Amino acid sequence: MEVLKVDIHHAGYSGRQDAVQDIHFTLNSGKLVGLIGPNGAGKSTTIKAIINLLPELAGNILFMHENKTCAYIPEQPVLYDELTLWEHLELSAAAYEMDREYFIKRSEELLFLFHLTDVKHHFPGSFSKGMQQKLMVIIGLLIQPDVYIIDEPFVGLDPRATMQFINLLEEEKTRGAGILISTHQLDIAERICDDIILIANGKLVTQGNLEQIREQCRLPKASLFDCFNSILENA
Numbered sequence: 001m002e003v004l005k006v007d008i009h010h011a012g013y014s015g016r017q018d019a020v021q022d023i024h025f026t027l028n029s030g031k032l033v034g035l036i037g038p039n040g041a042g043k044s045t046t047i048k049a050i051i052n053l054l055p056e057l058a059g060n061i062l063f064m065h066e067n068k069t070c071a072y073i074p075e076q077p078v079l080y081d082e083l084t085l086w087e088h089l090e091l092s093a094a095a096y097e098m099d100r101e102y103f104i105k106r107s108e109e110l111l112f113l114f115h116l117t118d119v120k121h122h123f124p125g126s127f128s129k130g131m132q133q134k135l136m137v138i139i140g141l142l143i144q145p146d147v148y149i150i151d152e153p154f155v156g157l158d159p160r161a162t163m164q165f166i167n168l169l170e171e172e173k174t175r176g177a178g179i180l181i182s183t184h185q186l187d188i189a190e191r192i193c194d195d196i197i198l199i200a201n202g203k204l205v206t207q208g209n210l211e212q213i214r215e216q217c218r219l220p221k222a223s224l225f226d227c228f229n230s231i232l233e234n235a
């Protein structure tokens with residue numbers, strides 16, 4: 001079942017309206033799609049276009065069903081200095097009208113899994129970058145939305161937190177969430193993505209599952225890393 005349909009003719013910034021062009025894809029329930037591409041390719045711009053954060057957008061972004069929830073986990077943590085970790089979670093729970101008992105159960109579980117229980121009443125301003133990133137991830141996972149849009153989530157996460165996050169994303173897929181993730185971690189993308197979208201120079205270069213991308217490169221057993229470099233060399 002389609003949960004998100006992206007049809008971007010062009011999108012960008014004032015003075016740079018066409019930072020990305022002709023990006024068309026759909027995201028299905030229970031699927032994880034990876035957005036990959038070199039630095040400056042247009043991954044974050046595509047994500048910002050989807051969540052309506054850009055001054056310039058020609059095209060259509062369609063969340064397929066009314067009342068569906070969406071969580072955006074940005075590349076840079078966005079946190080309030082005057083709220084503790086726990087108060088951040090309470091704020092999100094209130095915004096999404098979560099059941100109080102379920103909120104407490106899910107929050108405690110997530111804090112335990114990400115090793116943040118001991119600092120739940122601390123202010124995130126005193127956290128390391130990785131701890132702040134974990135808090136952003138927890139806020140997204142807390143509300144269990146229908147659609148996740150996640151910009152470069154693995155940078156700053158330690159291997160243990162990365163593994164927990166991957167496991168929780170698998171659970172969310174099984175629950176039926178559609179997940180879009182931009183990342184440079186091609187080894188992780190290869191492991192977790194059902195489909196991959198490669199963007200270069202603001203344009204969609206290829207999309208498909210790893211098998212299809214390997215076929216396109218004529219590299220039958222290659223890693224996503226090797227396919228990525230091969231496609232970009234020949235583009």
Ligand SMILES: Nc1ncnc2c1ncn2[C@@H]1O[C@H](COP(=O)(O)OP(=O)(O)OP(=O)(O)O)[C@@H](O)[C@H]1O
Nearest residue numbers: 013014016019037038039040041042043044045046
């Ligand atoms: N605020 C902005 N104003 C003008 N141009 C911008 C702005 N942000 C990004 N761009 C331009 O848009 C293009 C795409 O940038 P974007 O941040 O989407 O790339 P990316 O694929 O996410 O890169 P990275 O992997 O380095 O994060 C680049 O040419 C960049 O210079």
